[in-house]
Amino acid sequence: METTWTHRLREAGLRVTRPRLSVLDVLSAHPHADADTIVTGARAQHPTLSPQTVYGVLEALVSVGLARRIEPAGAPALFELRVGDNHHHLVCRSCGAVADVDCAVGAAPCLSPSDTAGFVVDEAEVVFWGLCRRCQLSAADESETVGGTSA
Amino acid sequence: METTWTHRLREAGLRVTRPRLSVLDVLSAHPHADADTIVTGARAQHPTLSPQTVYGVLEALVSVGLARRIEPAGAPALFELRVGDNHHHLVCRSCGAVADVDCAVGAAPCLSPSDTAGFVVDEAEVVFWGLCRRCQLSAADESETVGGTSA
């Protein structure tokens, strides 16, 4: 019996290897993981795994479309398995947390910029910067130091 | 008589120095320049200028709002003087050329994602990826090798 990932890898023309399955496992558990998180996580199943191997695996996955690479400004690249639906991201300025968002207006409104200056656009990448709920709360805590938070 | 930049720097509470004026000069001439381009360009006026100084100048300019930093994925950061109008960017996948675009729909449509997942959003960063006119042409040239282009 073939697991889903084994199947998907073969479909994509990639060999099925332990590093690849481990990386896919970690990505399933952490929908927006950076290379380092993936290395650490994948070592649970494959202790000798090297960072370079993970970079290689990720490049392979991205190139066949099984994974997508996102690069929030000023932070290490993140990888996700949710592909092909042109969704966007919310990034917390404070802690770096990332959440998915679908585009607000219709399917891909931003794919129609007012003036393309001669460019042929194939992707609109949208990053919403802000503060996640947790960081809003700790920011409020710090500026107030009131409320029921004992000790 | 004070030049515009001298004035603007003082307004922002920054001292007027040669490195700063040089960097501003280069940015006027290259609306989307990376740190390296700025160093090279600014050395025309100030030959001993070091990269670290340029980073310092850029950080100062960005922090007072005279410049803006943009970080296209997979490329060094770029800096521009056009600030405060929430415009977005077209980036060429092939040559890295950057052009400005205003947002298509209304003032800031993308600031209203469908589900903010608890985030308080303060900026929507939009990058349109595609091929600039020049790269479309060279791509066509390579695949065709027909047409009137003599030798």
Add this chain to the structure above:
DNA sequence: ACCCTTGATTTGACTAGTTCAAAACAAGGG
């Protein structure tokens, strides 16, 4: 015009994230 304070620049070392290249290895077709 000079001095002094404070911010800016310089110098130099250093880091994180990522990429490159060559050798050893293993997936999976025959």
Add this chain to the structure above:
DNA sequence: CCCTTGTTTTGAACTAGTCAAATCAAGGGT
């Protein structure tokens, strides 16, 4: 079971950017 070829491994290297201490200079006060 072997062979081919794609993968992983090992190890070094590279780039963009950061940090910290020492020197320097802008520009306000006198």
